[in-house]
Amino acid sequence: MKDLLGREEAVTVDKALALLLEQPMHPPPTECTGIDNAYGRVLSADVVSPEDLPGFKRSTMDGYAVNSKDTFGASDGMPAYLTLVGEVHMGETPGFALQRGEAAVIPTGGMLPEGADAVVMYEHTNTAGADIVEVMKAVAPNENVILPGEDIRKGEVILRAGQRLRPQDVGALAGLGILEVEVFRRPVVAIVSTGDEVVRPEQPVSAGQVRDINSYNLAGLILRSGGIPLRKGIIPDHLDRLRATVSECAKEAQMVLISGGSSVGTRDYTARVIEELGPPGILFHGVSIRPGKPLIGGMGKGIPLFGLPGHPAAVSVCFDTFIEPVLKRLSGEQAAGDRLPPHRTVRALFGRNVASSTGREDHVRVALEFRDDGVWARPILGKSGLIRTLVEADGIVVIPMNKNGLYEGETVEVMLFSG
Amino acid sequence: MKDLLGREEAVTVDKALALLLEQPMHPPPTECTGIDNAYGRVLSADVVSPEDLPGFKRSTMDGYAVNSKDTFGASDGMPAYLTLVGEVHMGETPGFALQRGEAAVIPTGGMLPEGADAVVMYEHTNTAGADIVEVMKAVAPNENVILPGEDIRKGEVILRAGQRLRPQDVGALAGLGILEVEVFRRPVVAIVSTGDEVVRPEQPVSAGQVRDINSYNLAGLILRSGGIPLRKGIIPDHLDRLRATVSECAKEAQMVLISGGSSVGTRDYTARVIEELGPPGILFHGVSIRPGKPLIGGMGKGIPLFGLPGHPAAVSVCFDTFIEPVLKRLSGEQAAGDRLPPHRTVRALFGRNVASSTGREDHVRVALEFRDDGVWARPILGKSGLIRTLVEADGIVVIPMNKNGLYEGETVEVMLFSG
Secondary structure (H helix, E strand, O other): OEOOOOOEOOEOHHHHHHHHHOOOOOOOOEEEEEHHHOOOOEEOOOEEOOOOEOOOOEEOOOEEEEOHHHHOOOOOOOOEEEEEEEEOOOOOOOOOEOOOOEEEEEOOOOEOOEOOOEEEEHHHEEEOOOOEEEEOOOOOOOOOEEOOOOOEOOOOEEEOOOOEOOHHHHHHHHHOOOOEEEEEOOOEEEEEEEOOOEEOOOOOOOOOOEEOOHHHHHHHHHHHOOOEEEEEEEEOOOHHHHHHHHHHHHHHOOEEEEEEOOOHHHHHHHHHHHHHHOOEEEEEEOEOEEOOOOOEEEEEOOEEEEEOOOOHHHHHHHHHHHHHHHHHHHOOOOHHHHHOOOOOEEEEEEOOOEEOOOOOEEEEEEEEEEEOOEEEEEEOOOOOOOOHHHHHOOEEEEEOOOOOEEOOOOEEEEEEOOO | OEOOOOOEOOEOHHHHHHHHHOOOOOOOOEEEEEHHHOOOOEEOOOEEOOOOEOOOOEEOOOEEEEOHHHHOOOOOOOOEEEEEEEEOOOOOOOOOEOOOOEEEEEOOOOEOOEOOOEEEEHHHEEEOOOOEEEEOOOOOOOOOEEOOOOOEOOOOEEEOOOOEOOHHHHHHHHHOOOOEEEEEOOOEEEEEEEOOOEEOOOOOOOOOOEEOOHHHHHHHHHHHOOOEEEEEEEEOOOHHHHHHHHHHHHHHOOEEEEEEOOOHHHHHHHHHHHHHHOOEEEEEEOEOEEOOOOOEEEEEOOEEEEEOOOOHHHHHHHHHHHHHHHHHHHOOOOHHHHHOOOOOEEEEEEOOOEEOOOOOEEEEEEEEEEEOOEEEEEEOOOOOOOOHHHHHOOEEEEEOOOOOEEOOOOEEEEEEOOO
16 A cells, blocks of 8 residues: 555545445444433334224214215215214213214314224314204225324334434334333544644643544534544654553543644654554555545544544544544434435535545635625635635535546535534 | 414415414523533523734644745755754743744644744755755745734634634634533423323323323424423313413413324414413414424413424424424524524435325425335325324425425425424
């Protein structure tokens, strides 16, 4: 993987992703969670319905419960006349049954009395006396009715292992009386900051030093993707210290991110520590992406490890492109989601000509502008070492490997940073 | 707002939203939060940079710090020769200054010594003896250098009130040594379930009763939008009870959602309680949307109130269309976000012909299918009372008011439900 000058040769984005995702990865252990806290968690086992939903024949309309046969042929010109024999109350089993020729008042959601198989909407009836209902429209059997088990059937798999629970999925669990589910624990992601120049934000900073930006950026990105960030602090540029910290992380976390270390020395230490933790160790060292080229991806003791470039913009791009897909996999989340766009997008007109080298994927930070002629994506072209370029940006436009740039006015898809 | 038959007349979706958003709404009180917990919070005050970032002249490359004048005209054929006088260490102020004709080793991120104004990359140099550097390329002043304050300038507004903090924004705060920020409290949203037939999921359910689905669905939707759900339990269909509960909610919460009550009686109670809490009381009663037509929107004591239809699908559609925008406004989040799609979307081919009435916005639940010829959105056409239709669906396709349906194979934009 070295070129003629002895430098590590960069792999393509697709190749790097494939190298990562073909590794066997174990989702974290499972735990039980109450449905009150289940939103956003990933199921580790299929959920089977313990009962029929609904458990009884329910009306979907306000109207009259009837035997559909009694309405056969009914019309405005020739109504059917039924005897009103009672009223169904919400939440109660009706205390009566319908005989042929009889009807009962029923609210939406009410339980049909025995003998009834359909509901006529109020709109299609008249009251033709104290206890006579005039029906102007025929109803078919089961019309305006939900049958027992029509929503969910007992014994049926209603949610599958590997699904991330959405609000409505938790609603369905509640509806079935399932109070707890088995889920994967949220993966813990250790963040190790390196660099002799990096100090904690609460420390006084002297000339030559900078505060730790990347571990805070990474912590938010990890939270956004459903992981639990574990900041391990700042490790000076010292091989043994880094090795010891990463070994410790491999015991506490399901993934390790080594951030920063823009100097050659730190990068070498990072590579060495990742290689040593293997097999397989380093999977790639350098990717054809900008920003983010110096990224190292590896795997050791079943744990994915990344050596991230020090530039804030490179950190964000590498996270979205490589780390998030691996983190989703580690979360136990499955398949279908992989084929959907992971971020909100918006179509926009590109703001100016930007050149790009073919053979490299360019991730251009853009700010959106809402002009009379549409939404424009203005490229922010500052150095990727500037945090401002990320703070000003609303999202990213990707110039694919086989394109040598974008023209002003070209339609592009902006991946929005999420709030 | 009543039609000729005395029924409430439905307003359009745009009109309903306008009626809601033109109401004065007060974001919740503010609080201070540490940057460790700031991700996703909404700033309540502008953030001004307390210092220049970086605080010193920094190299963006591994190479040699030089005085650019000494490299003037240097080329492969006619290199400039400089005397190596030292090495800059990461995180330290160099203990020397450069004289004309001198150079010093500098790592990426290192501080330029006094007398240096540019950095020559290693790639453009040779070592021509123990302390002689051969420079094969001229550098301009400030080349490969970040100047003090070039990223962020002292006194500059770096983040604005009303912004929801993204991972990189928290990174910027850390980089500036800002450890705390003032944010709006997350708005509390009270959920009141109504209906004599509704029981809590942990209760045994008898014929005629159903478990509370909607308040669990709503709790997840509120969390997704940055609010804090406050489930107030299930209130029987009784005007005084509902009135008392809603009054209590108006003291504890910034928004009240009254869910369910599919029967006419409950709907009437809900409308009455909302009207009584005003002025202005009820803003609209009924919207031209399916599912979700019976929605009531109102405002009282400065608090938005919604009376939601009982069908689970209607709850989700009403939340995404009306409640989320109001909740974002209540969160103190500002402007720009309003113009961006609030959800992930994916383009797909519509799976079958579906008719829709003009004058009504249809929100069709769809499941995505990944076929050889592209992504297809298969409409799920079950009754909106079935929770299954939401659990099976991956998202929603909107048929706008002025369209009378969608054809099979038509390209549509699917708003994805988020996990």
